[in-house]
Amino acid sequence: MRYGLLALFSLAVPATAGELSLVPPIECDLTGPCYIQQYVDHDPTDTASDFTCASLSYDGHKGTDFALPTRDMIDQGINVLASATGTVRGIRDGMEDLGYSKATASQIEGRECGNGVVLVHKDGWETQYCHMRKGSISVAQGQQVNAGDILGQVGMSGRAEFPHVHLSVRHDGKVIDPFDPDDVITCGETETDTLWSDVPPYRAGGIISIGAAAGIPDFSNIRANTVPLPKPTSDALVIYAYLFGTRKSDVIHLALNGPEGSVIKRDILLKKPQAQSFRAIGKKLKTDRWPAGTYTGTAELRRASDVVERQEFTLTIP
Template sequence: MTLLSLAVPATAGELSFSSPIDCDLNGPCYIQQYVDHDPSKDASDFTCSGLSYDGHKGTDFALPTYDMIDSGVDVLASASGVVAGVRDGIDDVRYSPDRAAILKGRECGNGVVLRHPDGWETQYCHLRKSSVTVVRGQSVQVGDVLGQVGMSGRAEFPHVHLSVRHEGKVIDPFDPDGTIICGEAENDTLWTDQPPYRAGGIVRIGTSSAVPEFTDIRANTVAFPNTGSDALVIYAFLFGTQKGDVIHLSLQGPAEIVIERDITLERSQAQSFRAIGKKRGGEGWPEGEYTGTATLLRADKVIDSENLTLTLP
């Protein structure tokens, strides 16, 4: 067994937290990254898996698509406290290296800091521009709305980044004592109702008239197919995949139309997509109902599966 640890331990039970996002974390929302427990240049989450990156100091609660920013998903206070700091007014623009200088010192984007009893503090980053609802010095209760999920600051996807600190030191609420032993379950957390752990999975699946661009999948602007489309494609938007994972994609329809393939992933990726399809032949695609399936396997074990139904008029 491998032993990994954060620099400073904390005693569980001193403070408890609830989810900072008003969205189901079993779907459509999910946790993209956890606190990094590996002191080297590698990264490890609290289960000794790879859902983190080097030096990550919080937990990222993610939206599946950019358009949900406009729909408005509330960021909630994870514990009762007093507002110690706020920032608003930064645009929701996907981060790229050319924005590093502009965002220096403001990587958190629009955010809120809450102070709690006995030296505890929580920070909420990447909130939607003009959504922050609280002011410095205001008392808030657990579950109160602080703002909405956005993509401000150093954010490459829409999410709220929750940092938990005790006397200034980073604490992982999933493993507050700061030590994990790989291969052993950890039951001692700071969560009132612990969010589900998904060891990677399928964010969403869809169909299109051509292999889509990843930007369109993230923005939920993929063109839907019809009977006259040049091609019929099924795709899966994935997160937390590992080298050697297999994504099985299939699409079945009337007149014995079947599109099916297993794709072995060649490297680990935080976010990615895979697609398969078939070009139109003859008179095009028959009208009727089509059913699609995406299944993610790791070491021959199913870790996630999603289905869809599509009707071509």
């Protein structure tokens, strides 16, 4: 299978809205818990820019990444959907959902798309779906599918560092950004010419999840949603926020309140842009146990004078 991230396609301009009508390729709410992590790169230099002139992309990215918030959701079986009516031209299955790392790079080389499906559509259009879950592909070569039909499930096979389906859209072999098919970008203006039948929401970075822990958690556990909850006698109470698409000078406000009032709160200045990251604050135990009752955690991502996103959680300590 060809892989949209690595194939040498130019970001050309043959498309206008209406030639292909797309639906999102993931059966999950894109306002949360799922989200779009990265878009097609429109910057011809060695930096990156999405269709809004923001940084939700990386150099040379040739598709759109529809992401699950945590790795444990792979086991829930989140469906990958055909974005348009077409014919199955290629499939691959059988690759493990290992995630990309130095240790797995040699196993993945030449198969960066992982498990996936290629659909061909009328008038020279094709769509490709990458990083699908091992054993989940439910279509066959030559099969006709309709927009919204299930192709398989979201996984983390191939060159994937987080669970998502990577959608590539091509016309006559040339990469098209479905959010900006004519490749004419005016920064600060809303893009109205798209290939989407109902345009997915654009989240300019945000909070993937928040939670509590008994100490500063490992990032791998946050990504897998396996952080153990604190106990009444834990050495510390920690609140953490799992973030995406943050920019330099963003501020993450974290606060934890308990039955006796404020436990801890802090504003953290983010010093560089990051695709994914986390921040955490905590307080050490100074008595024999934490007061019993309900604790409320708050995370707020701020950008200049705006609140990008806010989330809360509650924790009960018996």
